[in-house]
Amino acid sequence: MLSLFRAEWDKIAGNRITVAAFVGIFPISAFMLLVFAGIAVLVSATFRQNIVNAPPNWMEQLLFPWVIINTEIGRAIMAAFAADVFGGEYQRQMWKNLLQRRGRSAIILNKFLTMAVFVLAAFLLMCVIIGIGVGLLTALAGAAYPPALSDLAPGELERFLRQFGAQASIAFAAALVAAAYAALGGIFTRSILGAVAVGVLLTLAEQGVALVLFILNQIAENPDLLRLYFFTPGYNLANLSTWSQFGSGYLPPYMTQYGFTPLPVEASTLLVIAWLVGLMMLCVWLFRRQDITS
Amino acid sequence: MSTVLALETRGLTKDFGRGKKRVRAVNHLDLQVEAGQVYGFLGPNGAGKTTTIRILLDLVRATQGEALLFGQRAYRNPALLKRVGALVEGATFYPYLTGRQNLEVLARTEGTYDKAQIARLIERVGMADRADRRAGGYSTGMKQRMGVAAALMGQPELIILDEPTNGLDPAGIQEMRILVRELVEKDGKTVFLSSHMLNEVEQVCDRVAIIRRGEIVREGAVSGLLAEQARVRVDAQPLEKAYAILCQHWTTHYVAGGSGVLAVDRVEAPRREVSQEVTHSGILVNAAREDIPQIARKLIEANIEIFEIAPERQSLEDYFLAVTSEENHA
Numbered sequence: 060m061l062s063l064f065r066a067e068w069d070k071i072a073g074n075r076i077t078v079a080a081f082v083g084i085f086p087i088s089a090f091m092l093l094v095f096a097g098i099a100v101l102v103s104a105t106f107r108q109n110i111v112n113a114p115p116n117w118m119e120q121l122l123f124p125w126v127i128i129n130t131e132i133g134r135a136i137m138a139a140f141a142a143d144v145f146g147g148e149y150q151r152q153m154w155k156n157l158l159q160r161r162g163r164s165a166i167i168l169n170k171f172l173t174m175a176v177f178v179l180a181a182f183l184l185m186c187v188i189i190g191i192g193v194g195l196l197t198a199l200a201g202a203a204y205p206p207a208l209s210d211l212a213p214g215e216l217e218r219f220l221r222q223f224g225a226q227a228s229i230a231f232a233a234a235l236v237a238a239a240y241a242a243l244g245g246i247f248t249r250s251i252l253g254a255v256a257v258g259v260l261l262t263l264a265e266q267g268v269a270l271v272l273f274i275l276n277q278i279a280e281n282p283d284l285l286r287l288y289f290f291t292p293g294y295n296l297a298n299l300s301t302w303s304q305f306g307s308g309y310l311p312p313y314m315t316q317y318g319f320t321p322l323p324v325e326a327s328t329l330l331v332i333a334w335l336v337g338l339m340m341l342c343v344w345l346f347r348r349q350d351i352t353s
Numbered sequence: 354m355s356t357v358l359a360l361e362t363r364g365l366t367k368d369f370g371r372g373k374k375r376v377r378a379v380n381h382l383d384l385q386v387e388a389g390q391v392y393g394f395l396g397p398n399g400a401g402k403t404t405t406i407r408i409l410l411d412l413v414r415a416t417q418g419e420a421l422l423f424g425q426r427a428y429r430n431p432a433l434l435k436r437v438g439a440l441v442e443g444a445t446f447y448p449y450l451t452g453r454q455n456l457e458v459l460a461r462t463e464g465t466y467d468k469a470q471i472a473r474l475i476e477r478v479g480m481a482d483r484a485d486r487r488a489g490g491y492s493t494g495m496k497q498r499m500g501v502a503a504a505l506m507g508q509p510e511l512i513i514l515d516e517p518t519n520g521l522d523p524a525g526i527q528e529m530r531i532l533v534r535e536l537v538e539k540d541g542k543t544v545f546l547s548s549h550m551l552n553e554v555e556q557v558c559d560r561v562a563i564i565r566r567g568e569i570v571r572e573g574a575v576s577g578l579l580a581e582q583a584r585v586r587v588d589a590q591p592l593e594k595a596y597a598i599l600c601q602h603w604t605t606h607y608v609a610g611g612s613g614v615l616a617v618d619r620v621e622a623p624r625r626e627v628s629q630e631v632t633h634s635g636i637l638v639n640a641a642r643e644d645i646p647q648i649a650r651k652l653i654e655a656n657i658e659i660f661e662i663a664p665e666r667q668s669l670e671d672y673f674l675a676v677t678s679e680e681n682h683a
């Protein structure tokens with residue numbers, strides 16, 4: 060199993076252009092931003108003074124990247140990346156080489172795992188780069204980088220770690236959902252471009268669902284229709300992320316007026332898991348019965 | 354006969370598409386390949402060779418019938434496929450990885466990664482100096498060589514090669530031929546080799562199945578098929594009299610035009626009606642070289658003047674063309 064994981068990892072990592080475009084973009088853009096900020100610190104005295112007056116908090120800095128990652132755009136980028144992982148095997152006619160060496164279910168499930176671990180590693184790298192980079196900037200500006208470990212209230216570090224872990228888990232789940240959308244696109248269109256189109260479209264379509272339901276409600280005046288939005292992966296991922304950040308759930312503004320309340324963490328967790336299991340099983344089932352003719 | 358066949362198909366049938374667009378790629382195909390030989394799977398383009406191989410590898414599902422490897426059904430049996438190595442329809446690779454990295458990734462997929470073995474195989478297919486270049490820049494011939502190396506990874510007992518010499522230059526074809534023979538003679542493997550090139554099969558295979566439109570037209574030992582097809586050309590006077598005598602013993606027909614020759618077929622083959630309207634340049638007799646003295650004796654006894662009796666060397670190629678076209682007007 061480890062050997063299969065390694066095979067997939069090597070394939071993904073070796074595809075440098077795709078990795079740079081869809082995964083590397085996260086840590087790379089973080090790094091670029093830090094370089095610009097560093098230049099600003101060096102040339103601008105006011106900028107330095109601002110940092111000294113309100114020094115950044117390293118815990119906040121480490122959590123901040125997840126806000127970007129756990130968005131529709133972040134998920135669309137993950138879907139585009141997964142499209143190459145799944146659609147690429149069709150496009151490069153590699154299935155005939157792979158499937159004579161390992162069972163179909165094992166290969167496809169391993170793809171999900173490896174792809175998600177790969178993007179998670181990139182996100183962690185992005186957090187580390189930002190966490191350390193901002194620390195360097197504050198040092199350059201001659202400011203502190205609070206909170207010092209010795210100043211931490213009891214349980215504060217634990218709470219930070221739990222929040223960080225939750226955000227990382229949400230990103231992992233989001234990557235798997237994106238991968239499943241892209242995999243479905245790959246299986247149906249047998250090409251990378253098709254997988255990108257389907258993967259990105261399905262990811263963005265979840266927002267479209269909210270819009271369609273909103274319009275339907277305007278016409279039918281049946282607010283229960285709006286409730287359907289609660290069943291999309293996108294809502295539940297956003298809801299979990301909001302719960303973890305602010306201790307309260309997520310609800311689109313137009314839904315509050317009908318007296319809806321956000322789903323509790325447990326319900327969203329279950330729904331996300333149900334989606335993941337369902338989507339992956341669907342992919343495996345479709346893939347197992349497919350003729351590989353190229 | 355208690356030996357387990359390395360490869361077998363029973364009534365194997367595959368239809369692509371539905372309704373009016375339906376194409377029958379493989380039609381009730383029965384193959385039996387014993388271990389320890391090079392078995393040729395010969396047929397023109399579109400005959401159904403690749404489709405058969407894909408079914409054997411469980412890439413494509415049969416519409417009817419079954420495919421067996423080592424006596425077990427290949428369908429949804431990944432463990433069984435580990436005993437097989439295959440190159441299917443043109444070697445393909447991840448273009449952004451080197452040839453060696455491609456082999457490594459495939460070996461790891463199978464769980465049989467062995468750095469030294471990969472190096473040996475690269476050497477064996479003559480790619481040692483090019484293995485560390487990106488596969489995207491490989492020529493077709495280089496890809497085919499690497500593809501054969503990939504098929505040999507993980508010590509498979511049965512090696513399936515689908516048109517392995519496509520894109521190779523004459524020297525490469527020669528090397529491939531030697532490699533394939535070695536696999537059987539030195540390494541004790543079984544090779545199932547598809548080809549649309551007759552001379553290739555003739556030179557490297559022990560047995561051959563000739564397939565056309567998804568069906569087997571002939572099957573047998575290569576030497577046997579060639580002997581079955583032995584012919585003798587006869588030029589004699591008067592030709593009609595010679596024909597009348599020879600056709601009692603062998604399948605015989607006139608050769609039209611030219612300078613009076615006759616071909617004689619072996620009697621086992623069905624006799625054909627021969628039209629006599631044209632000027633004949635001779636007769637062709639379906640007979641072996643060993644039959645020439647007897648042919649000569651019969652003609653001399655009948656007072657026929659003989660100008661020439663010569664064995665016609667026929668390659669499997671002519672044979673192939675003959676058997677695949679003979680079904681045409683059926």
Ligand SMILES: Nc1ncnc2c1ncn2[C@@H]1O[C@H](COP(=O)(O)OP(=O)(O)O)[C@@H](O)[C@H]1O
Nearest residue numbers: 352369376378397398399400401402403404405
């Ligand atoms: N995916 C497919 N869809 C429709 N027809 C196909 C497909 N694959 C092969 N065929 C048809 O099946 C027949 C056999 O093809 P193939 O097995 O590739 O022949 P060969 O390998 O002997 O050249 C051909 O007529 C081909 O057009």
Ligand SMILES: [Mg+2]
Nearest residue numbers: 402403442515
């Ligand atoms: Mg073919």
